[in-house]
Amino acid sequence: MSDSSEKLILTGAAGLLGQAILNKFRSHYDLVAVINKTEIDDPPEDIEIVQADLSVKKAVSELIDKHKPDIILNAAAWVDVDGCESDRKRALKSNFSVVENIVNAIKDKRIYLVQISTDYIFNGVDHPANVDDSPAPLNYYGRTKFMAEECIVDNYARYLITRTCALLGSPNRGQTNLINYFYNSLKEGKEVQAPEDIYANPIWVENLSELLLEAIQKGYKGMLHLGGKDYLSRYEFARIFADVFGFDESLIKPVAAIHQRRPAKRPQYAGLNVNQTRDKFETPLLTAREALTEIRKNIE
Numbered sequence: 619m620s621d622s623s624e625k626l627i628l629t630g631a632a633g634l635l636g637q638a639i640l641n642k643f644r645s646h647y648d649l650v651a652v653i654n655k656t657e658i659d660d661p662p663e664d665i666e667i668v669q670a671d672l673s674v675k676k677a678v679s680e681l682i683d684k685h686k687p688d689i690i691l692n693a694a695a696w697v698d699v700d701g702c703e704s705d706r707k708r709a710l711k712s713n714f715s716v717v718e719n720i721v722n723a724i725k726d727k728r729i730y731l732v733q734i735s736t737d738y739i740f741n742g743v744d745h746p747a748n749v750d751d752s753p754a755p756l757n758y759y760g761r762t763k764f765m766a767e768e769c770i771v772d773n774y775a776r777y778l779i780t781r782t783c784a785l786l787g788s789p790n791r792g793q794t795n796l797i798n799y800f801y802n803s804l805k806e807g808k809e810v811q812a813p814e815d816i817y818a819n820p821i822w823v824e825n826l827s828e829l830l831l832e833a834i835q836k837g838y839k840g841m842l843h844l845g846g847k848d849y850l851s852r853y854e855f856a857r858i859f860a861d862v863f864g865f866d867e868s869l870i871k872p873v874a875a876i877h878q879r880r881p882a883k884r885p886q887y888a889g890l891n892v893n894q895t896r897d898k899f900e901t902p903l904l905t906a907r908e909a910l911t912e913i914r915k916n917i918e
């Protein structure tokens with residue numbers, strides 16, 4: 619049971635991040651978990667689960683009128699970066715229309731809106747993004763996420779936008795979990811290719827959920843960058859991963875990203891500058907090794 623009378627609507631509750639938030643927040647808020655088609659694994663009995671396609675305007679206004687939340691945390695999105703490039707209509711619906719509908723429905727209310735955004739709104743030319751850098755997305759996913767940010771900033775005052783990057787979860791949880799490819803290939807003794815020239819600061823979803831809880835409890839507003847402590851290339855990350863999970867590190871082959879041609883362009887120096895973030899939180903930002911060690915413990 620929650621220790622708060624505050625009602626929080628969590629969208630994207632069946633997602634990689636959403637499920638971690640759900641588990642972390644359920645003892646702190648009176649939670650309403652919103653899912654689309656994907657179901658929550660082992661849904662807790664004390665949580666109200668609502669199925670809704672939030673790209674439909676009426677579904678959003680009905681949800682808010684019925685539950686009268688104090689807080690809305692939007693972790694719903696379509697995060698398939700290559701998919702967003704080819705199916706732009708779906709990308710726009712999940713990443714922008716959902717947010718536009720929420721903003722329109724709460725315009726005249728005093729609800730605290732927390733939006734999850736991404737480092738992919740930046741072009742990542744030469745450094746991890748600072749909060750004040752100008753967005754310049756390289757792909758359609760990033761464009762739609764930036765449109766959502768603009769919609770909030772231009773039309774609503776009580777908001778917190780938290781940009782995050784390269785999410786880590788338990789192996790095979792979530793489609794975009796950075797770990798899945800390395801885990802599944804190395805477990806079968808297969809070689810993996812890891813770019814030496816793509817950088818980010820991966821963050822474990824449990825660490826991110828703890829930071830989000832602290833941010834919301836402290837009532838932070840504006841823009842925040844929440845990423846992991848280490849800024850590493852994919853190759854460096856893969857080496858640490860193999861070491862922590864006890865896989866053969868020699869199976870990891872460094873490559874240049876150009877050899878991994880994909881439909882959507884990616885920023886080279888992705889990730890987020892978290893220097894300012896660290897001073898604002900008691901929750902520590904974990905290193906990649908610390909996060910992976912915890913993830914390994916959780917599956918043993």
Ligand SMILES: NC(=O)c1ccc[n+]([C@@H]2O[C@H](COP(=O)([O-])OP(=O)(O)OC[C@H]3O[C@@H](n4cnc5c(N)ncnc54)[C@H](OP(=O)(O)O)[C@@H]3O)[C@@H](O)[C@H]2O)c1
Pocket residue numbers: 629630631632633634635636652653654655656670671672673692693694695696697711712716734735736737763782783784785792793794795796
């Ligand atoms: N994954 C990363 O590495 C990463 C990096 C930076 C930022 N982020 C951001 O972090 C947040 C969470 O990402 P994630 O990796 O947890 O994503 P995820 O696992 O794909 O979960 C997103 C959830 O949103 C739901 N959703 C999509 N469209 C919806 C709609 N129209 N109505 C209601 N629900 C809808 C999806 O449900 P269905 O599947 O049933 O449609 C899905 O369960 C997103 O804002 C993302 O942009 C992620």
